[in-house]
Amino acid sequence: MPEQTSDWWRTAVIYQIYPRSFADSNGDGIGDLPGITARLDHLVELGVDALWLSPFYPSPQADAGYDVADYRDVDPIFGRLDDADKLLAAARERGLRVIVDLVPNHTSSEHPWFKAALAAGPGSPERARYIFRPEKPNNWESTFGGPAWTQVPDGEWYLHLFDAGQPDLNWDHPEVRAEFRDILRFWLDRGVDGFRVDVAHGLIKQADLADWHYPVEPLTGPATKGIRPPMWDQDAVHDVYRDWRRVLEEYPGERVLVAEAWVSPAERLAAYVRPDEMHQAFNFEYLEAAWTAAAQSEVIRRSLGANAAVGAPTTWVLSNHDVLRHASRLGLPIGTPRPRGIGAEDPQPDPVLGLRRARAATLLMLGLPGSAYLYQGEELGLPEHTTMPDEARQDPMFLRTRGGQKGRDGCRVPIPWEGDAPSYGFGPSAATWLPQPPIFGELALDKQRGVAGSTYEMYRAALRLRAQHGLGGGSLSWVEGPQGVLTFQNGDVYVLTNFGDTPAALPAGTRPLISSEPLDADGKLPTDVTVWAAV
Secondary structure, three states: OOOOOOOHHHOOEEEEEOHHHOOOOOOOOOOOHHHHHHOHHHHHHHOOOEEEEOOOOOOOOOOOOOOOOOOOOOOOOOOOHHHHHHHHHHHHHOOOEEEEEEOOOEOOOOOHHHHHHHHHOOOOOOHHHEOEEOOOOOOOEOOOOOEOEEEOOOOOEEEOOOOOOOOEEOOOOHHHHHHHHHHHHHHHHHOOOEEEEOOOOOOOOOOOOOOOOOOOOOOOHHHHHOOOOOOOOOOOHHHHHHHHHHHHOOOOOOOEEEEOOOOOOHHHHHHHHOOOOOOEEOOHHHHHOOOOHHHHHHHHHHHHHHHHOOOOOOEEEOOOOOOOOHHHHOOOOOOOOOOOOOOOOOOOOOHHHHHHHHHHHHHHHHOOOOEEEEEOOHHHOOOOOOOOOHHHOOOHHHHHOOOOOOOOHHHOOOOOOOOOOHHHHOOOOOOOOOOOOOHHHHHOHHHHOOOOOOHHHHHHHHHHHHHHOOHHHOOEEEOOOOOOEEEEEEOOEEEEEEOOOOOEOOOOOOEEEEEOOOOOOOOOEOOOOEEEEEO
């Protein structure tokens, strides 16, 4: 049992595992819990503090598990409940904490509650757990495309802000609140260290279900325009998280709540991490910030300031299962709109520039005080699979928009472990639920482990130095630097990122600790490179 360090989450590096795509133990082409357990030593070797598991619950997989049919079990494609217990025990033996996904905004349409609601009919107590209306009440659109309302055979309509197979729960109903308190305790009793809360800003809807003025996209629009639509970020949602925080505080060991909340400005997001609510909230404004010194400086300043005002740490993240991998995203021209997914017919990222900037962005991120999230495979420099054939795509975003949006499959491809093995070592067979691009063979773990300058070894070295110098628990002081060079000091380390066009000198009296690419022969910092320099 690892020592329960107070407030471990304030400085932790947390590694996201997308179970379908991490490691396959049985050769069916789909990752599973035993596969994850067998690969936990990779996370220890990498140097992270915790892992976050995307959903592994029973589900018809209308949205890759984010449509939950049973919150207290494991889907057979991932294993059994006993496999979850074994994974938790194995992680604990290695000093790794485990955060699991919780999906409270909606259930699957195959959930027993929703089946009962359909059978019971209009006006029934069973329907009151969801958002049913006798007539379609507004113009809301699904985040995945198409209308957000579906009509059932008896004429009523139900709300689904995502896929039609994901009916929204009615969080004004006391049975819904009681059910999720019980779900929290079920997993806390089994030893999980916390919950990443999916669509944390969506549980409560504006009471009048007012129309929304499109074409402002309702999920990512608020993150860029500071607009609060009637389906997102309602004030009453905070009552839910105060209630959950009280549940977590019944348990020892610093259990945590993490919000996936697409909310802006930073001050609005900080409301989710007030002392009696959640512990962390994903910083999507940081993820979406342009690759310029001005944009990066602005979002870092705002994020730190807003979170400091409520006594919370700031989280930093560059990639996850819902966005373009940053090794590709940063290879697009600055200012390019970032759609949900890139297809072969779309403008393609520059892979060399993308990886160069991604490595620099990672060192910049890991040099910041607070907690950092890594997405599986980014330590290998994996790019987005942008040339995946349409017939292989499975994301409901792609299906509901009839290909208008390529969706998120490109960042969810099974990761490579062995460059010369079938499925690049993902499993014992050549089967993979999504096709892997040939470049994955060159980027496999066994091709990078022990190779000086590889992306994997850069991540390992950076995480070791981050812990050694206490950067997660440090404080940031801005330093005046050359034009186009973002410079700050965190403890005894200077962090410099050169966004300019010409090489820049390091501060006098410092020595390089690590750089995302080699420094010039005269010791200067090239363009699109980050260096950590010791005072």
